[in-house]
Amino acid sequence: MSQCDVGYHRRMARWQPDARGRLEAAAFELFRERGFEQTTVADIAGRAGLDKRTFYRLFGDKREALFSGSGRVEEVLVRAVTETDAAPFEAVIAAFRRVAAEIFADRLELVRVRQSIIESSPELQERELRKTGSLVVAVTAALRAKGLGETTATLATESGVTVFRVAYARWVAPDSDASLADLIAEVATELRAITSAPGGR
Amino acid sequence: MSQCDVGYHRRMARWQPDARGRLEAAAFELFRERGFEQTTVADIAGRAGLDKRTFYRLFGDKREALFSGSGRVEEVLVRAVTETDAAPFEAVIAAFRRVAAEIFADRLELVRVRQSIIESSPELQERELRKTGSLVVAVTAALRAKGLGETTATLATESGVTVFRVAYARWVAPDSDASLADLIAEVATELRAITSAPGGR
DNA sequence: AGTGCCGATGTCACCTTGCGACATCACCGT
DNA sequence: ACGGTGATGTCGCAAGGTGACATCGGCACT
Numbered sequence: 001m002s003q004c005d006v007g008y009h010r011r012m013a014r015w016q017p018d019a020r021g022r023l024e025a026a027a028f029e030l031f032r033e034r035g036f037e038q039t040t041v042a043d044i045a046g047r048a049g050l051d052k053r054t055f056y057r058l059f060g061d062k063r064e065a066l067f068s069g070s071g072r073v074e075e076v077l078v079r080a081v082t083e084t085d086a087a088p089f090e091a092v093i094a095a096f097r098r099v100a101a102e103i104f105a106d107r108l109e110l111v112r113v114r115q116s117i118i119e120s121s122p123e124l125q126e127r128e129l130r131k132t133g134s135l136v137v138a139v140t141a142a143l144r145a146k147g148l149g150e151t152t153a154t155l156a157t158e159s160g161v162t163v164f165r166v167a168y169a170r171w172v173a174p175d176s177d178a179s180l181a182d183l184i185a186e187v188a189t190e191l192r193a194i195t196s197a198p199g200g201r
Numbered sequence: 202m203s204q205c206d207v208g209y210h211r212r213m214a215r216w217q218p219d220a221r222g223r224l225e226a227a228a229f230e231l232f233r234e235r236g237f238e239q240t241t242v243a244d245i246a247g248r249a250g251l252d253k254r255t256f257y258r259l260f261g262d263k264r265e266a267l268f269s270g271s272g273r274v275e276e277v278l279v280r281a282v283t284e285t286d287a288a289p290f291e292a293v294i295a296a297f298r299r300v301a302a303e304i305f306a307d308r309l310e311l312v313r314v315r316q317s318i319i320e321s322s323p324e325l326q327e328r329e330l331r332k333t334g335s336l337v338v339a340v341t342a343a344l345r346a347k348g349l350g351e352t353t354a355t356l357a358t359e360s361g362v363t364v365f366r367v368a369y370a371r372w373v374a375p376d377s378d379a380s381l382a383d384l385i386a387e388v389a390t391e392l393r394a395i396t397s398a399p400g401g402r
Numbered sequence: 403a404g405t406g407c408c409g410a411t412g413t414c415a416c417c418t419t420g421c422g423a424c425a426t427c428a429c430c431g432t
Numbered sequence: 433a434c435g436g437t438g439a440t441g442t443c444g445c446a447a448g449g450t451g452a453c454a455t456c457g458g459c460a461c462t
Contacts, residue, residue: 041447051413052449053412054411061448129334154367154370155392159363162359163356166356190352190356191396194360195290195396198288198290242418253441254440254441257419257420262419
């Protein structure tokens with residue numbers, strides 16, 4: 001058998017292992033080198049030593065190759081929200097801070113490159129928005145499962161996402177140096193100030 | 202001259218007038234009749250008595266045929282935000298209420314059909330998200346032009362959008378009967394409650 | 403060992419999107 | 433009357449995306 005596989009993968013001896021991972025890596029490299037739109041699915045598959053058709057068996061479309069990690073974010077978020085008993089908005093904020101610590105910490109450089117790729121293509125921006133949207137649905141459902149009403153759950157989730165988005169943008173900005181988790185806490189405080197009762201009292 | 206045109210349009214006598222409007226109408230009908238994905242651009246153009254290529258000269262892609270009105274929303278929103286001197290979040294909420302009154306009122310049935318079309322296609326959902334995103338950019342810029350900081354402007358805008366989104370969802374829901382503007386005010390109040398200082402104090 | 407099924411991959415053909423390039427034709431100003 | 437302009441049609445094509453079928457190694461069962 002090949003030197004690195006656990007038994008589960010022995011049956012893949014005929015093909016190079018981890019086709020999916022190779023495709024993701026190839027896509028990331030090519031998107032960075034020549035841009036998303038200048039990269040063909042055939043290019044990606046070619047660099048990974050696979051066929052175009054195989055790419056489409058593993059990814060719904062070309063964009064998905066860049067968004068495979070988003071499932072893990074959703075997972076951590078839902079778990080964190082479910083396990084706490086804090087108030088809804090605070091629960092979502094805490095959950096995002098956990099995501100920051102468990103998933104984003106130590107990956108700033110990677111995230112920056114990825115973000116620059118996304119910003120260079122409207123199609124990828126749309127996809128990112130959709131991923132966020134499905135994440136909102138999942139977290140909202142988790143809150144509802146705790147007995148919260150539809151509106152409360154949605155507002156808490158969306159507000160949390162807003163906070164995360166702003167904190168994330170600051171974190172990724174070229175001159176930033178604070179940790180993502182700290183930024184989230186700061187931005188949450190600012191949001192509270194802005195939405196507190198009108199008239200300033 | 203033809204019966205309904207101002208002089209500006211006289212030169213279109215050779216072609217049926219308002220090609221763009223006809224294409225929008227044809228697209229809307231076809232999307233409703235057989236669904237977005239089952240409708241080809243050639244179908245749309247055919248029903249409007251035009252060529253596929255002409256469609257692409259007027260719309261960037263197939264999805265855009267359903268989103269032509271979003272420019273007006275942005276326009277009203279930016280104007281409303283610019284002309285007020287209320288606090289940022291309140292300004293955005295008031296601006297959305299104005300949009301509700303000026304654009305959405307009296308179009309519930311149309312909006313419902315449109316929404317059901319969008320919900321049937323992930324591609325359209327992505328596009329809607331992107332439209333909202335560009336609207337956020339525009340409103341945030343308008344707030345910044347009034348001297349607000351980046352973070353404050355973004356948080357106020359995104360929170361306002363959150364409120365609008367929730368209110369809109371309620372308004373479009375089959376059993377709803379309140380006005381969109383009233384729903385926006387209600388939801389804004391709920392958001393304030395949810396994000397007020399933790400600990401309930 | 404033999405047999406046959408299964409699952410991952412490759413191959414081929416095809417439709418649709420979206421765009422570049424060029425042709426066409428009415429209208430308009432001169 | 434003439435050439436310019438702008439909206440449209442026609443043609444061809446690269447790339448995205450999918451269905452159908454072929455291939456081939458491993459696996460289970462005999």
